[in-house]
Structures are given as structure tokens and as C-alpha cells.
Amino acid sequence: MNFLQLIVDILKFLFQGNNSLPQTKAAFKSLAGSIVPNTPALTEQDTYSIEALNLHTDEYQIWILNHYVSLKLILGNSNIYLANATAGMLNVAARQLITAGRNKQLISPTVLHEEGPFAALEATDRCRTITLLEQLQADLASLPFPFRNNPGIVLALISIITMLATNGYYSEWSGYGSTRLEPPDRRKIEHFPASWKQIGYPGPSNGYHALRGYLFNQFTE
Amino acid sequence: MTYDIDAIIIGAGGGGPVVAKELGEMGIKVLLLEAGPWYGNKKWPHPNKEQGAISDATPENLSSELLGKHFTDYEDDMNNYVSGRFRWGHADRNRPPWFRMVPHGGFIWQSSGVGGTTLLYFANSPRAYPIAVDDIWPIPYRELIPYYEKVEATLPVSFAPMTAKEELFFYGAQKAGWSLIKTHNVTSPGYRPQPNAILPPPPNINDPNLKFDGNTVGCTLRGHCINGCDIGPTVEKTAKRSTLVSYIPLALKTGAVEVRPNTFVTKILTETDKDGLRAVGVRFRNTWTGEMGDLKAKVVIMAAGSIETPRLWLNSKLPHNPWIGKGLTSHWFDCVSGIFDEQVLLTILGLPDVKPYVGQNSAARFDYPGLGVIQGFGLSPGLFSSFLFSLSDGYNLLGKPYPEEPWDIKGRVVGQELKELMLEYPRTLSFLLFTDDEVNQQNEITVASLLRDEHGPIPVIKYRPSEQDKQKRDKLAVIAAEILKKTGAKKIIRSDCSPYLFAHIQSTMRMGYVVDTNCEALQVKRLFIADNSVLYNSLGGPNPTLTTQALATRTAEKLANKYFS
Numbered sequence: 001m002n003f004l005q006l007i008v009d010i011l012k013f014l015f016q017g018n019n020s021l022p023q024t025k026a027a028f029k030s031l032a033g034s035i036v037p038n039t040p041a042l043t044e045q046d047t048y049s050i051e052a053l054n055l056h057t058d059e060y061q062i063w064i065l066n067h068y069v070s071l072k073l074i075l076g077n078s079n080i081y082l083a084n085a086t087a088g089m090l091n092v093a094a095r096q097l098i099t100a101g102r103n104k105q106l107i108s109p110t111v112l113h114e115e116g117p118f119a120a121l122e123a124t125d126r127c128r129t130i131t132l133l134e135q136l137q138a139d140l141a142s143l144p145f146p147f148r149n150n151p152g153i154v155l156a157l158i159s160i161i162t163m164l165a166t167n168g169y170y171s172e173w174s175g176y177g178s179t180r181l182e183p184p185d186r187r188k189i190e191h192f193p194a195s196w197k198q199i200g201y202p203g204p205s206n207g208y209h210a211l212r213g214y215l216f217n218q219f220t221e
Numbered sequence: 222m223t224y225d226i227d228a229i230i231i232g233a234g235g236g237g238p239v240v241a242k243e244l245g246e247m248g249i250k251v252l253l254l255e256a257g258p259w260y261g262n263k264k265w266p267h268p269n270k271e272q273g274a275i276s277d278a279t280p281e282n283l284s285s286e287l288l289g290k291h292f293t294d295y296e297d298d299m300n301n302y303v304s305g306r307f308r309w310g311h312a313d314r315n316r317p318p319w320f321r322m323v324p325h326g327g328f329i330w331q332s333s334g335v336g337g338t339t340l341l342y343f344a345n346s347p348r349a350y351p352i353a354v355d356d357i358w359p360i361p362y363r364e365l366i367p368y369y370e371k372v373e374a375t376l377p378v379s380f381a382p383m384t385a386k387e388e389l390f391f392y393g394a395q396k397a398g399w400s401l402i403k404t405h406n407v408t409s410p411g412y413r414p415q416p417n418a419i420l421p422p423p424p425n426i427n428d429p430n431l432k433f434d435g436n437t438v439g440c441t442l443r444g445h446c447i448n449g450c451d452i453g454p455t456v457e458k459t460a461k462r463s464t465l466v467s468y469i470p471l472a473l474k475t476g477a478v479e480v481r482p483n484t485f486v487t488k489i490l491t492e493t494d495k496d497g498l499r500a501v502g503v504r505f506r507n508t509w510t511g512e513m514g515d516l517k518a519k520v521v522i523m524a525a526g527s528i529e530t531p532r533l534w535l536n537s538k539l540p541h542n543p544w545i546g547k548g549l550t551s552h553w554f555d556c557v558s559g560i561f562d563e564q565v566l567l568t569i570l571g572l573p574d575v576k577p578y579v580g581q582n583s584a585a586r587f588d589y590p591g592l593g594v595i596q597g598f599g600l601s602p603g604l605f606s607s608f609l610f611s612l613s614d615g616y617n618l619l620g621k622p623y624p625e626e627p628w629d630i631k632g633r634v635v636g637q638e639l640k641e642l643m644l645e646y647p648r649t650l651s652f653l654l655f656t657d658d659e660v661n662q663q664n665e666i667t668v669a670s671l672l673r674d675e676h677g678p679i680p681v682i683k684y685r686p687s688e689q690d691k692q693k694r695d696k697l698a699v700i701a702a703e704i705l706k707k708t709g710a711k712k713i714i715r716s717d718c719s720p721y722l723f724a725h726i727q728s729t730m731r732m733g734y735v736v737d738t739n740c741e742a743l744q745v746k747r748l749f750i751a752d753n754s755v756l757y758n759s760l761g762g763p764n765p766t767l768t769t770q771a772l773a774t775r776t777a778e779k780l781a782n783k784y785f786s
Contacts (some may be wrong), residue, residue, distance in 0.1 A: 029644075034635060034636060035636070035639065036635075036639065037640070045739075048473070064302075064304075067317050068317060068320075070317035070319075071673065071679075072674050077674065077675050080317075085557070114226055121637055123635075124618060124619075125618055127618065131615070131619060134326075152323075156322070156323055156326050156327075158326060159325075159328070159719065160302075160634065160635055161609040162610075163612070165611075166603070166604045166606040166611045166639075167297065167604075168297075169606075170602040170603070171601075171603025171604075173603075182317075183314070183315045184298065184304045184305075185270055185314065194604060195602070198643075198644070199643045199644055200647045201578060201601070201602045201646065201647040203442075204294035204295065204445065204448075205433070206433035206434065207433030207437065207443045207452070208384075208441070208443060208579045209427045209429060209578060210385070210576075211383070211384065211442065212382075212384055212385065212388050212429050213383055214382060214414065215382060215383075216401070216403055218413075
């Protein structure tokens with residue numbers, strides 16, 4: 001890659017900032033939906049069908065990626081907004097999977113056109129896309145800045161994106177309701193998280209009358 | 222030379238406050254510098270929003286009421302890697318965290334702030350395995366014992382109480398044929414309650430009339446060790462003994478210790494005299510204002526942790542030594558969990574579930590000198606789901622376990638399978654595994670040549686476990702699965718964590734290579750180290766904090782004898 005191209009890339013990257021592009025939103029919606037999907041009720045628990053998209057877990061992922069890295073650039077410390085670039089990376093890898101014929105399910109041409117290749121894939125094929133990146137089998141030269149030809153940054157990001165969805169969905173974050181995207185000190189719990197109700201977690205408590213004794217009274221030495 | 226103070230300590234985590242208290246008791250004047258915020262102190266009522274005061278030296282300002290406000294009990298608010306109060310970063314959570322480069326992926330679980338990572342640790346306080354120290358370390362195990370005893374009495378450490386999850390753990394370990402061991406000095410495999418730095422529950426904890434108002438003296442079994450414990454009538458009587466509530470109040474009471482948060486040390490200042498190079502002070506940066514300053518002291522103690530201490534050495538351009546930042550061990554974690562039918566739990570416990578969110582986060586352990594540790598644990602659901610289902614580098618649905626493997630599920634779990642397994646959360650018993658990983662000079666902390674933040678070139682963490690480490694970890698996983706099977710688990714899950722979850726970060730400035738047996742730098746006089754980085758190895762697998770605190774106690778004594786007697 002020539003130096004001029006790198007400068008253009010960096011300028012494009014900085015210009016995008018933290019405004020999520022339409023395909024970025026679509027990629028994270030499909031990613032969150034693959035990790036905690038909508039499911040038909042298996043049990044009689046009426047909360048079982050709740051999924052990541054009901055709880056806006058995709059917004060959590062985007063927020064985290066846009067607040068994850070700060071580095072000293074020419075003009076001082078700057079936030080490096082990574083959500084658009086990460087979605088771009090997922091889309092490049094998804095297109096490669098499709099081109100190589102390694103997706104097991106058919107894709108939707110309409111979704112492909114409107115929302116991008118990653119969203120067009122079926123959930124298991126999205127996992128295959130992530131695996132492609134994780135095993136560095138994707139063409140790293142085709143990835144967007146700052147992932148291009150940079151396996152360290154690819155792995156650093158790809159290794160946390162599943163955890164972002166589980167943390168976002170199963171923690172209290174969805175309970176922040178309308179304040180969920182506010183700075184951390186301005187958020188307020190507005191309701192009991194639906195995910196906690198789903199799995200039978202009663203929420204934080206100050207204590208439990210739950211002592212079942214001691215195995216022994218003292219160490220021998 | 223004019224000195225500002227007798228001793229400067231860099232970092233108020235697991236080790237720094239121990240040195241501060243010990244030196245303060247000897248009348249040596251100490252300034253303890255901490256990069257992050259100070260929670261539960263009246264001088265910083267809004268520690269994440271505004272700079273507040275510069276420093277404090279009076280125990281009267283510690284406030285349990287404020288601590289309760291700052292520790293909100295919510296797991297994302299406390300432990301989010303990017304915006305949590307217990308993140309590695311600036312006190313102002315609107316700013317991104319301080320970035321570290323991990324080129325293999327993964328993440329580092331460390332907290333800035335007074336108390337450091339002990340703010341979120343489980344408070345497990347086992348000693349090292351004697352066989353991992355004797356004839357290996359430059360000092361024998363017996364040398365450590367009096368210092369272990371002193372720290373155990375000071376924190377204090379006591380054996381953990383049982384709730385349902387511990388009773389089930391012990392039931393399984395016994396059924397699998399393992400012995401109960403009743404010792405601090407573990408020489409053979411077996412199970413035991415955790416020696417935890419947590420005040421025991423009040424004797425009447427099961428009395429339904431006992432109301433939990435947050436002021437109880439002793440642990441209330443609420444399961445929030447990792448999300449910030451604020452149970453207690455005062456800061457110094459808080460149940461979980463992070464250094465914020467144990468050694469810091471003791472240090473302040475000596476009248477000789479001043480603590481200054483929001484202060485990031487960027488350079489060790491040195492001078493050369495007839496005896497060679499010696500430390501004379503530090504250069505620091507106020508994290509709120511960006512203002513820089515120098516402070517001079519007769520001795521400097523680095524206690525910034527196993528990543529920042531070597532980073533500081535390298536960024537200070539201190540003398541070359543092939544072992545600076547080298548030899549990183551991290552216990553290569555794994556998790557193995559079992560899901561139980563209600564009927565099985567009713568038969569064993571008389572309860573339909575095991576509730577992983579009840580009880581101390583980790584209160585039961587199995588030690589195996591030569592292999593490592595298996596310890597029971599239970600967490601709030603966001604952290605629980607991440608530990609069990611998202612830390613691998615492969616998907617269960619793309620590569621199921623082989624039939625001969627003793628688990629039904631291995632690796633990252635997503636989709637409907639994840640939702641179904643999380644429905645079993647109240648009936649899941651989980652084990653955390655720590656591998657006795659070996660020291661390898663290729664596993665290292667270096668600094669980036671191009672990437673910088675406001676404190677200089679950023680740290681780069683490289684770690685690759687050996688084939689022997691892998692074998693040990695696999696053996697531990699098989700033992701854990703057997704225990705769960707004997708207990709009656711209907712489904713067993715192995716998380717198969719990637720090696721790049723760094724929580725026990727150790728041995729990057731090793732005794733004998735970078736520091737002498739007094740933990741004074743071999744190449745820079747009057748520069749000491751008092752964090753996990755001086756550990757010679759991974760202790761055989763046990764959680765490192767107690768050993769670091771014992772060594773810090775010893776270092777304070779040696780340092781005082783040498784320079785202040």
C-alpha cells in the first residue's frame with residue numbers, strides 16, 4: 001500500500017467519526033441477533049423469546065467499540081472510533097466467505113444489497129465469517145483501516161465481540177432504558193432487565209440468609 | 222539533595238499499600254501515588270466526574286456511605302472493560318480506557334484506583350505451593366512463612382463459609398475420591414475451603430429477622446466480591462478486604478502516609494554516584510489537568526503491576542536487562558461447569574437450585590501441586606455468561622467435542638444453545654481452573670515503537686503457553702469434569718478459554734533476574750519492586766495476591782533496615 005493511500009484511509013476513517021453508517025447498524029444487529037437470537041418459546045416461560053435486539057444489545061456493541069481505544073495522534077490524544085471499521089471488516093470477510101462458496105445457507109440478495117454481506121448470511125455462517133478472521137484466513141490486505149494487514153488489531157477486536165454481546169445482554173445494561181447511551185455517570189436504572197427475568201436472577205441483593213456451615217473450624221497450621 | 226519525602230510508592234493496588242503501612246509504622250514518611258480514582262473518601266465525593274482534592278493523609282475522610290454510592294452493585298457499571306468503575310483507565314469514565322496492545326487478541330483484567338485490582342478480586346488468599354518455591358526461588362519457602370502469617374493476621378484471612386454451591390463442590394470432590402486438606406501449606410492434592418480475605422458472616426446470618434441494611438459486620442453472602450463490596454459499618458470494617466479497606470486505613474493511621482490518586486508516574490528519575498545508578502524520584506502527570514511534576518525521595522518503590530512496572534522501566538530508559546518484562550506467567554485460565562436437574566440438587570442439598578449469585582464469589586478450592594488449581598465460583602449473569610460461553614477462540618457449533626472427551630459442550634456458545642444454557646443459570650455449578658504455567662522468556666511485556674498514549678509508548682503483551690502448560694490444563698479440566706460427573710451433573714461445559722485472558726499477571730520482573738532477594742533492582746540502587754512482577758514463577762497455580770503482599774511486607778522491612786536504620 002502506498003503512503004498516499006494510507007493518508008486517504010486515515011482521513012476517511014477520522015471523517016467518519018462515531019456516526020454509525022447504515023451497514024454498520026445492520027452488521028451489529030445481525031451479530032447481536034446471532035449470539036442471542038429470537039427463539040420460539042421452548043418452555044412456558046413467557047420471557048423466553050426475548051432476544052438481543054429487543055434489548056438493543058447491538059447499540060451496546062457499537063457504543064463500546066467507539067469508546068474502546070484512545071491513542072496519541074499528531075494533535076494529541078484522540079478517540080479511535082472502531083464500530084464502522086469493525087463492521088467493514090465483518091462485511092469484507094463475509095463477502096470472501098460467499099465468494100469462496102463456504103457459506104452453507106443461501107443468502108438473501110435484497111439484504112446483501114441493502115444491509116451488506118454479513119447481515120445477509122445465516123447465523124451459523126456469520127460464525128464461520130468470524131472464524132475466518134480469527135484464523136487469519138481472510139485476505140487481510142482487503143480489510144479497512146486500521147485492520148488492513150494488521151493481524152494484531154484484527155485479533156484484538158474479533159476476540160471480544162462475542163463477549164460484548166453476552167455482557168450487554170445479560171448484565172443490567174438494558175435496564176438503563178432511555179438513558180442507556182448516556183455517559184456512564186448519567187445512566188439510571190429504569191426497569192428490571194428482561195434478560196434477568198428470563199434466567200431467574202433476582203438482581204443485586206444486600207445479603208442472603210444462606211449459610212450452610214463450615215467444612216472445618218481451623219487449619220492445622 | 223533536598224527530598225520531598227522519604228519514600229515514594231508507585232501504585233496503590235495489592236502491594237503498594239502494604240509497603241506504605243509497614244514503612245509508615247516505622248515512622249518513614251511515604252507518598253503513595255495512584256493513577257486512578259479514590260472511592261469512598263469525602264475529599265472525592267464524585268471521583269469519576271471531577272478532580273477533587275490532590276491528596277489525603279487522614280483516615281477520618283474515609284466514608285462507608287460514599288463507598289456505598291460509588292459501588293452501585295451493577296456489574297456493567299462496575300466491571301465494564303471500557304466504561305466500568307473498575308477499568309484500567311482514567312477516573313473520568315467519559316474518556317476511553319488506557320489501551321494496551323494484545324496482538325493475539327484477548328483482554329487484561331486490571332483496575333486502576335486506590336485498591337487496584339483488589340477492588341474486584343475474589344479475595345482468595347492461598348499461599349504458594351512449597352514445591353513451586355523450594356530449591357527454585359532464590360529464597361526458601363520457610364522464609365516466606367512469617368510474612369504470610371503477618372499478612373493473614375492483618376487482612377485478616379479466614380476460611381470461607383459454605384453456601385449451596387460450596388456444599389455441592391465438596392460433595393463432588395469427596396465422591397470423586399479426593400481428600401480434605403486442612404493446611405495453608407499444600408503439598409498433596411485435595412479440596413478445602415478458600416482462605417479468603419473476607420470477614421466471616423455474622424453468626425446470626427440465617428436469622429430471618431436479621432435485616433441486611435449494608436452496615437452488617439462481616440460477609441452477607443451477597444455474591445458481590447467482584448462487583449465491589451461495600452458491606453460494613455465503616456470503610457475499615459468492610460467485609461471484603463481489598464487494600465482500599467484494609468491496608469490503606471492502616472497506612473493512614475500511622476500518620477506518616479499520604480495518598481495521591483489521579484497521578485500517573487511516567488518516569489523514574491535517577492542519578493549516578495560513586496556506587497553507580499540510583500533512583501532519586503519520579504516524574505508524574507496529573508491525569509485530570511495534564512500537569513507534569515517531579516518529586517524527589519530517598520527510595521522509590523514500583524508497585525504498578527506486572528504490565529506497568531516493566532513499561533515504566535522501559536519508558537524511563539533504565540539500564541538494559543534481558544529479563545525486563547520477560548517471563549510473564551498468567552495461569553492460563555479455563556472454566557468447566559455442570560448443569561444439574563432439580564431432583565439431583567434436592568437429593569444432595571435439599572434445595573432445587575444452587576444459585577451461583579449467592580455466597581462469596583469463590584469459596585471452595587481444589588489444589589493439585591504440580592498441575593494447578595480448580596476453584597468453585599459463581600457470578601452475576603453478565604460476567605457468568607462471558608466466563609462460561611465467550612472466552613474461547615472457537616465455536617461449539619462449528620466443532621463439537623469428540624465423543625471421548627468428558628464434556629458435552631466445548632468452546633464459545635451462541636444462538637439458541639446459549640439461551641437454553643443460560644436458562645439453567647440457577648442450577649449451574651462452575652469451576653475456574655488456574656494452570657501452573659511455566660516461565661518462558663518469550664512471554665513478555667514490551668512497549669510499542671509507534672503507538673503512544675498520554676503516558677508514553679503503550680505496553681504490548683505477548684504470551685504463548687507451552688505444550689506442557691496445555692497438558693496440565695487439560696488434566697485439570699478432566700479432573701473438574703470428573704468431579705462434576707460424580708456430583709450428578711447432567712451436562713458438562715468446558716469454556717476452553719483462549720490463553721489471552723489476563724487476570725493473574727505475574728513474574729515479569731523476577732527476583733534473581735531483575736531484583737535481588739530484597740526486591741531491590743539489581744541495576745538501580747534505592748529502586749524496589751512490590752507487585753506481582755517480582756514473583757519468580759506462577760507459584761504452582763495459586764492466586765498470587767497473598768504472596769505478593771507477604772513479599773511486600775518483607776521488602777518494607779529489608780528496605781527500612783538498609784536505608785533508614
